[in-house]
Amino acid sequence: MITFSGTSSRLYSAGADDTRGKTTEWRVNIVHPLSTQTDTVCIDTQLTGFTPASPLGNDKEHLIDCIAIHGWGSHALGGFKAHDDTYVWLRDSLAKDVPRFRVFIYGYACDLTTADSISGVDDYADTLRRLLRDMRGQDKTGPPVPLVFIAHSLGGMVLKQTLIRMKESSDSADNYNLISVYRALFFGVPSQAMDTEALAAMVGDKPQRYDLSLLNQEVGHRLRSRQHEDFCKALDFEDSKIIQFFETRKTSTVIEDEVTKKWTRVGPKKLLVNPTSATFGRL
Numbered sequence: 001m002i003t004f005s006g007t008s009s010r011l012y013s014a015g016a017d018d019t020r021g022k023t024t025e026w027r028v029n030i031v032h033p034l035s036t037q038t039d040t041v042c043i044d045t046q047l048t049g050f051t052p053a054s055p056l057g058n059d060k061e062h063l064i065d066c067i068a069i070h071g072w073g074s075h076a077l078g079g080f081k082a083h084d085d086t087y088v089w090l091r092d093s094l095a096k097d098v099p100r101f102r103v104f105i106y107g108y109a110c111d112l113t114t115a116d117s118i119s120g121v122d123d124y125a126d127t128l129r130r131l132l133r134d135m136r137g138q139d140k141t142g143p144p145v146p147l148v149f150i151a152h153s154l155g156g157m158v159l160k161q162t163l164i165r166m167k168e169s170s171d172s173a174d175n176y177n178l179i180s181v182y183r184a185l186f187f188g189v190p191s192q193a194m195d196t197e198a199l200a201a202m203v204g205d206k207p208q209r210y211d212l213s214l215l216n217q218e219v220g221h222r223l224r225s226r227q228h229e230d231f232c233k234a235l236d237f238e239d240s241k242i243i244q245f246f247e248t249r250k251t252s253t254v255i256e257d258e259v260t261k262k263w264t265r266v267g268p269k270k271l272l273v274n275p276t277s278a279t280f281g282r283l
Helices: 009-013 089-097 121-135 154-168 172-179 197-203 209-215 221-234
Strands: 015-017 023-031 038-044 049-052 064-069 101-107 147-152 181-187 241-245
Touching (some): 049 121, 121 172, 154 172, 154 221, 197 209, 209 221
Parallel strands (some): 064 101, 064 147, 181 241
Antiparallel strands (some): 015 023, 049 101
């Protein structure tokens, strides 16, 4: 995984856009100096699926798999990257400070500004479950390699649903991964709702409104309660721990620019997830 302090015009001109005009990858032609053969290097800019954040050396002797899941409508790096900087703490600190960690970032296409996708929490959870089966296809006869999850905001709801689906599954790989869950770190996960007023204005009547209703303080209570109850039944191992973090600073909300029609974080500051919601634990 590579981060840039700025993007050169060469990369912009080499960008491949999707139907919404968003750059999905950069394609750069590289000419070999001796053979003059030209190869094309594709650089993924969206990081959908699993993206390794740890050095390749960690793969050989890793003792723990760590999966980071981003939140609402953000890039896969989301809250894991410093604002206006190239520093990514999962890559630049965690993976180096704990060399026995194999760290991956799970990216999913949760774009709040488009109506092109009807994917939701269930779909993101099923994809994560499949990727874990594919990645951890080792010999199931040995002791399970522990799994640690780092989830931010909606990512925590995706993780809960993933573990619920694992519990319901008859696939031995799902069972293996479920019993491997050792720790889950929840950062601002709205287990008992969040302030969705600004996001609701952005989503409007798009398909994402269903997932947003899961987090709404007024209408999502039954959905959240059922998910949380099923989650507690799925992750009921005494040696598995959940560590929860809550916000201590208000966050600028999103508003639409009247001229450009783009959504930016320059709105009134709010505490989107209160401490009670962020620290709501297992039953």
